[in-house]
Amino acid sequence: MVDLDAKTILKIKNENYLIHSLKVIAKTYQQIERMPFCIKILLENMLRHKDDVYINKYDILNLINFDKTDKSKAITFFPERVVMQDFTGVPAIVDIATLKDAYAFLGGDPKKVDLSVPVDLIIDHSIQVDQYGTIKAMDYNLAKEYKRNMERYELIKWASLSLKNFRAFPPNAGIVHQVNLEYLGEVVKTKKINNEKMAFFDTLIGTDSHTTMINGLSIFGFGVGGIEAEAVILGEPYYMKIPNVIGVRLKGKLKEGSTPTDLALSITNELRKNNVVDSFVEYFGPALNHLSVPDRATISNMSPEYGSTVGFFPIDNQTLEYLELTNRSHLIDLIEAYAKHQGVFYDSSYEPEYSKIIDFDLSSVEPSLAGPSRPQDKIILKDLKRNFDELLNKNMQSKENTLKNETSIDELLKNMKLGEVKVYNKKKFVKIEFENEEFLLSDGSIAIAAITSCTNTSNPYVMIGAGLLAKKAVELGLSVKPYIKTSLAPGSWVVDEYLKKANLLPYLEALRFHVVGHGCTTCIGNSGPLHPVIEEVVKKENLIVASVLSGNRNFEARINNSVKVNYLASPMLVVAFALSGNIDIDMTTEPLGKDVNGNNVFLKDLWPSSYEINDYISKYLKKDLFEDKYATIFNDKIWDNLKVEATDLYKWQNNSTYIKKAPYFDNFKIDINPISEINNARVLALFGDSITTDHISPAGKIPKDYPAGNYLIHNGVEEKDFNTYGSRRGNHEVLTRGTFGNVRLKNLLVKPKEGAYTLKFDQKNIEFIYDASVKYQQEGIPLIVIAGKEYGSGSSRDWAAKGPKLLGVKAILAKSFERIHRSNLIDMGILPLQFNENQDYATLNLDGSEIFFIKGLEDLNPNKLLHITAIKSDKQKIEFDVIARLDTQKEIEYYKNDGILSFVLRKLLKQTIQARGN
Numbered sequence: 001m002v003d004l005d006a007k008t009i010l011k012i013k014n015e016n017y018l019i020h021s022l023k024v025i026a027k028t029y030q031q032i033e034r035m036p037f038c039i040k041i042l043l044e045n046m047l048r049h050k051d052d053v054y055i056n057k058y059d060i061l062n063l064i065n066f067d068k069t070d071k072s073k074a075i076t077f078f079p080e081r082v083v084m085q086d087f088t089g090v091p092a093i094v095d096i097a098t099l100k101d102a103y104a105f106l107g108g109d110p111k112k113v114d115l116s117v118p119v120d121l122i123i124d125h126s127i128q129v130d131q132y133g134t135i136k137a138m139d140y141n142l143a144k145e146y147k148r149n150m151e152r153y154e155l156i157k158w159a160s161l162s163l164k165n166f167r168a169f170p171p172n173a174g175i176v177h178q179v180n181l182e183y184l185g186e187v188v189k190t191k192k193i194n195n196e197k198m199a200f201f202d203t204l205i206g207t208d209s210h211t212t213m214i215n216g217l218s219i220f221g222f223g224v225g226g227i228e229a230e231a232v233i234l235g236e237p238y239y240m241k242i243p244n245v246i247g248v249r250l251k252g253k254l255k256e257g258s259t260p261t262d263l264a265l266s267i268t269n270e271l272r273k274n275n276v277v278d279s280f281v282e283y284f285g286p287a288l289n290h291l292s293v294p295d296r297a298t299i300s301n302m303s304p305e306y307g308s309t310v311g312f313f314p315i316d317n318q319t320l321e322y323l324e325l326t327n328r329s330h331l332i333d334l335i336e337a338y339a340k341h342q343g344v345f346y347d348s349s350y351e352p353e354y355s356k357i358i359d360f361d362l363s364s365v366e367p368s369l370a371g372p373s374r375p376q377d378k379i380i381l382k383d384l385k386r387n388f389d390e391l392l393n394k395n396m397q398s399k400e401n402t403l404k405n406e407t408s409i410d411e412l413l414k415n416m417k418l419g420e421v422k423v424y425n426k427k428k429f430v431k432i433e434f435e436n437e438e439f440l441l442s443d444g445s446i447a448i449a450a451i452t453s454c455t456n457t458s459n460p461y462v463m464i465g466a467g468l469l470a471k472k473a474v475e476l477g478l479s480v481k482p483y484i485k486t487s488l489a490p491g492s493w494v495v496d497e498y499l500k501k502a503n504l505l506p507y508l509e510a511l512r513f514h515v516v517g518h519g520c521t522t523c524i525g526n527s528g529p530l531h532p533v534i535e536e537v538v539k540k541e542n543l544i545v546a547s548v549l550s551g552n553r554n555f556e557a558r559i560n561n562s563v564k565v566n567y568l569a570s571p572m573l574v575v576a577f578a579l580s581g582n583i584d585i586d587m588t589t590e591p592l593g594k595d596v597n598g599n600n601v602f603l604k605d606l607w608p609s610s611y612e613i614n615d616y617i618s619k620y621l622k623k624d625l626f627e628d629k630y631a632t633i634f635n636d637k638i639w640d641n642l643k644v645e646a647t648d649l650y651k652w653q654n655n656s657t658y659i660k661k662a663p664y665f666d667n668f669k670i671d672i673n674p675i676s677e678i679n680n681a682r683v684l685a686l687f688g689d690s691i692t693t694d695h696i697s698p699a700g701k702i703p704k705d706y707p708a709g710n711y712l713i714h715n716g717v718e719e720k721d722f723n724t725y726g727s728r729r730g731n732h733e734v735l736t737r738g739t740f741g742n743v744r745l746k747n748l749l750v751k752p753k754e755g756a757y758t759l760k761f762d763q764k765n766i767e768f769i770y771d772a773s774v775k776y777q778q779e780g781i782p783l784i785v786i787a788g789k790e791y792g793s794g795s796s797r798d799w800a801a802k803g804p805k806l807l808g809v810k811a812i813l814a815k816s817f818e819r820i821h822r823s824n825l826i827d828m829g830i831l832p833l834q835f836n837e838n839q840d841y842a843t844l845n846l847d848g849s850e851i852f853f854i855k856g857l858e859d860l861n862p863n864k865l866l867h868i869t870a871i872k873s874d875k876q877k878i879e880f881d882v883i884a885r886l887d888t889q890k891e892i893e894y895y896k897n898d899g900i901l902s903f904v905l906r907k908l909l910k911q912t913i914q915a916r917g918n
Contacts, residue, residue, distance in 0.1 A: 792821025
């Protein structure tokens with residue numbers, strides 16, 4: 001029986017709402033009652049958008065039977081809104097402006113290329129920590145940000161004036177995910193349709209992988225590639241496979257001394273081990289009573305790090321209390337009534353049916369960090385010193401101590417000359433002078449200590465905790481060494497206010513943790529340069545210095561090119577490590593420093609109790625803070641004074657090094673070119689496991705001697721004005737040259753050399769990957785990339801797919817792919833190929849020198865097996881099958897169109913031709 005007429009009226013306080021009721025259809029399909037909460041939200045979305053074109057009754061039935069359905073079946077999802085940040089938003093605007101141009105050139109009306117769903121773009125990725133340790137730092141950094149990025153901001157403002165449904169938040173307004181959590185999210189939305197008020201679930205996608213943070217507020221949303229988001233805002237739905245839903249049963253309670261950050265790092269580590277990639281994760285269990293929405297948001301924010309599509313928490317009283325606190329009490333009655341009617345208000349008396357359940361006990365969580373280069377690599381605090389020593393032994397250059405082990409650090413400082421280098425306890429020490437004081441800089445010295453990222457600055461518990469720890473440290477006379485680059489970058493202005501009202505900000509400032517701006521800063525790689533004195537010593541002596549940050553990612557060369565090891569930690573531990581000055585310390589037994597009387601001060605002496613923290617929260621975190629700060633979020637005089645006009649077509653500036661018309665529609669044809677086999681392909685790069693989008697599309701510093709730096713110099717840009725890779729994502733010339741441009745990239749074709757290099761086999765030359773690709777394309781040779789598992793983990797960078805496309809890469813052959821990046825590759829017309837189980841390039845004896853032939857691309861179907869022949873230089877053949885990771889018919893359609901943007905343009909043109917014919 002197929003009865004999907006779910007419309008009914010929900011009455012709430014004399015107000016009638018038209019809804020698509022899950023309760024109504026559950027009378028026919030009882031299995032709906034036991035569905036995971038996130039699947040129920042998707043089901044409501046599909047019921048509401050059923051039109052027999054994109055969604056028909058059989059599509060809905062497939063979802064109703066989600067746990068028994070063929071996983072190759074696709075869900076058609078219509079998000080209600082899209083959020084963007086500027087690093088991904090600028091290239092999206094460039095693409096839309098280019099699409100308008102192409103459509104107009106081919107005879108269409110550019111006004112028809114517009115946004116179908118609301119878009120909020122929050123500028124948070126551009127501010128850099130240039131100045132720090134001073135009350136003037138934020139104003140200085142903001143002024144620098146505007147000066148560097150004026151062209152980009154003019155483009156964003158053009159979009160806000162020229163595109164309907166597009167709203168831009170000015171620089172320094174906050175971090176997109178924290179603003180989404182504290183201000184934008186509604187949980188249940190309403191709108192008028194045919195004079196009836198309709199209620200429905202708030203859903204979204206975002207062009208940043210950490211969009212999942214909103215799952216902590218019980219809103220279904222996740223990160224996608226910028227190209228996918230462009231299709232959605234131009235009217236296409238989002239397609240995905242029907243997922244497995246992993247239930248994580250949370251029980252117990254955090255013990256004294258453990259923080260929500262420790263919990264998030266522990267869950268990340270556990271779920272990575274359980275391989276939840278491409279799955280939905282949904283949390284339930286008795287511990288939900290002990291987790292506030294900010295605690296949940298910290299866990300949900302890390303969803304990309306443990307690999308799931310979402311990390312969803314159901315609606316409950318904690319959700320409603322947070323909405324009350326954050327000045328959204330007008331939504332509460334509707335949300336509670338609607339959620340209970342739809343069966344998505346959490347009820348601990350029963351458990352939904354999940355594909356698998358993982359138990360996690362909060363009482364098992366200990367103080368932790370993650371590092372030195374992956375967020376899933378958790379290290380218990382007491383094990384950190386041993387862990388760093390092991391890392392140092394692997395990288396040790398001098399195996400002989402130049403000093404006896406019984407020598408003390410104080411004696412070293414006293415006896416060494418300025419600039420002198422000694423090895424003590426297998427660590428290299430250099431004596432430096434900084435701000436008229438003498439210090440020892442060594443392996444393990446902290447170079448950067450940053451309280452940063454929405455992951456933690458959205459959580460008052462750890463922010464108040466950091467302030468209280470700083471207060472106790474200052475009262476005991478402890479200080480932070482001046483060469484450590486300290487910063488505080490809250491994700492919203494609310495944080496500044498409650499820290500000020502609690503009189504804790506002055507203590508953080510006394511330890512040089514001044515507010516440097518309201519944006520991602522160090523977490524996204526915008527740590528800014530180290531002080532020249534420190535930079536010179538680190539490079540000259542090849543010191544392994546460290547950063548500690550309260551962020552969500554610590555991939556190689558992401559934080560700072562000169563900082564080789566990077567650790568994620570709670571804001572409280574960030575302050576503690578800044579006080580200690582070194583990463584190789586066991587804080588559970590060793591002192592952080594000495595008080596004014598020369599007594600040892602330990603972490604336990606500074607650590608605030610949960611009672612202290614919660615007392616401060618109850619006193620100083622009030623509703624009026626959110627009301628006042630978000631009432632002025634759009635107020636920015638510089639932004640208001642940008643002289644930009646609304647136009648149908650964007651006016652490109654030929655001499656711009658920031659914004660260039662994209663080349664994707666050059667030589668565009670309305671008819672699709674038939675797919676041909678990939679023959680005579682060469683390997684551009686051969687990688688191991690865990691190649692991240694930071695490796696493929698860096699966001700940080702542009703080296704002057706790399707192809708992107710050479711391009712900028714050739715175009716009259718001085719090195720001091722290079723800005724970052726991320727800030728120049730609107731210019732394909734820079735980003736193509738920057739693809740695979742990470743200075744720590746390990747291309748096994750040129751092992752042990754690190755950086756953006758490859759071997760061009762026919763000439764036996766080691767050269768830049770970009771330069772080799774240009775020559776290969778001139779010779780008409782297609783390229784492939786071979787990699788291990790977890791290829792494309794990390795940020796949702798569309799340039800990690802756009803760049804390889806423009807380098808001439810036709811296919812990526814990997815052991816496994818991360819979800820967002822695999823989609824991005826398809827959306828750019830690159831074929832993702834997956835090795836069969838128990839196979840990889842090593843087991844097949846592939847070394848990257850082979851010539852590849854990929855057969856079977858005709859008559860594609862989801863996950864079709866393709867045949868590869870690899871021919872070695874001695875004519876030996878290696879033959880094997882691979883899985884074409886085109887998981888749905890829609891992905892096949894995008895691939896056949898050479899990407900999603902070409903698909904959208906062809907669709908628009910066909911509609912225009914049809915309309916003219918009528």
